[in-house]
Amino acid sequence: MYTQLFTFGAAFLGSAVESTEALTIVLAVGLTRGWRSPLYGTVAALATLSVLVLLFGQLIVLRVPETTLKLIIGTLLLLFGLRWLHKAVLRSAGVVAMHDEGRVYQQTVNELQGALAQQDWVGFVIAFKGVFLEGIEVVFIVVAVGGTSRYFPEAVAGGLIAMLVVAVAGVVVRKPLARVPENTLKYAVGVILTSLGTFWAAEGMGASWPLDFVSILFLAAVYLGASQLAVLLVRRPVMA
Amino acid sequence: MRFIRSAGSEIIGLFVADWVQTAVIIAIVAAGWYAVSGLHATPLPVLVVLVLLLAGQHVWFALAEARRVKQPG
Numbered sequence: 001m002y003t004q005l006f007t008f009g010a011a012f013l014g015s016a017v018e019s020t021e022a023l024t025i026v027l028a029v030g031l032t033r034g035w036r037s038p039l040y041g042t043v044a045a046l047a048t049l050s051v052l053v054l055l056f057g058q059l060i061v062l063r064v065p066e067t068t069l070k071l072i073i074g075t076l077l078l079l080f081g082l083r084w085l086h087k088a089v090l091r092s093a094g095v096v097a098m099h100d101e102g103r104v105y106q107q108t109v110n111e112l113q114g115a116l117a118q119q120d121w122v123g124f125v126i127a128f129k130g131v132f133l134e135g136i137e138v139v140f141i142v143v144a145v146g147g148t149s150r151y152f153p154e155a156v157a158g159g160l161i162a163m164l165v166v167a168v169a170g171v172v173v174r175k176p177l178a179r180v181p182e183n184t185l186k187y188a189v190g191v192i193l194t195s196l197g198t199f200w201a202a203e204g205m206g207a208s209w210p211l212d213f214v215s216i217l218f219l220a221a222v223y224l225g226a227s228q229l230a231v232l233l234v235r236r237p238v239m240a
Numbered sequence: 241m242r243f244i245r246s247a248g249s250e251i252i253g254l255f256v257a258d259w260v261q262t263a264v265i266i267a268i269v270a271a272g273w274y275a276v277s278g279l280h281a282t283p284l285p286v287l288v289v290l291v292l293l294l295a296g297q298h299v300w301f302a303l304a305e306a307r308r309v310k311q312p313g
Contacts, residue, residue: 075269078294079255079262086257086302095306133250140254198294201269205276207283219291226295230302 002213007151011158013189014141018134019166025130028108033123041127049135060147071204073148081193088187093234195219261301
């Protein structure tokens with residue numbers, strides 16, 4: 001039950017963050033150049049990403065032995081989660097600027113206005129590229145979390161529902177979802193993925209955790225504590 | 241070609257922000273794996289050390305990057 005919830009939650013939150021970023025690009029293209037090409041680009045990117053999920057999902061679930069899978073995917077999840085957490089810590093401490101959907105939107109609009117004389121495929125390519133590149137992270141989260149926990153359908157459902165929620169919100173407000181607390185979400189997903197990565201990497205080594213999956217909560221507490229400590233230390237004024 | 245290159249660097253960028261930090265994390269995991277599988281050490285102390293080292297390097301590298309960014313020039 002816990003494993004299913006964690007799998008769904010990690011896939012949902014990770015996908016929500018990346019979908020918000022992809023939506024900004026598609027909106028910028030659609031509202032400046034018309035909707036046909038960016039929608040085709042989005043559909044093409046989603047189709048490519050679905051093929052990747054199915055291909056790697058099947059490959060991982062059916063072909064890779066469980067301990068090897070846990071060690072390799074656990075380590076990759078650890079690297080991936082720590083990267084998100086690292087960035088979230090620096091943003092929370094004010095060292096790196098917060099991700100601003102409004103600014104990303106304006107940048108894309110400016111680039112497109114300079115390219116208005118070109119063919120309509122520009123809209124297709126920009127939407128495809130934006131959705132595909134943001135979507136690669138979703139593919140990794142869904143495949144890694146779903147494949148290793150053996151709850152692949154739950155992970156796919158988490159990813160799909162997140163994309164659907166973000167898409168509906170985008171259609172309703174017709175502007176970038178600037179109010180989504182992206183840094184907080186990335187912080188949370190970073191903690192969850194780092195904890196899952198540590199848990200599975202250790203199981204892949206041949207160790208078993210006390211209280212089994214419940215120990216992920218303890219891991220999450222440790223990584224959250226370490227991140228908060230890092231934010232505090234970074235914010236601390238340097239003595240001359 | 242440019243798209244394939246940016247997709248490639250995007251995929252590497254999923255896991256690597258700082259090569260030194262990546263090497264440290266992999267070294268910690270490899271040491272844990274060797275201790276449990278090779279030396280047959282008692283798993284619980286290994287797990288505790290593993291988690292503390294991973295959390296410690298996270299704090300260390302965040303501070304190091306903050307110092308780098310804050311440095312004038």
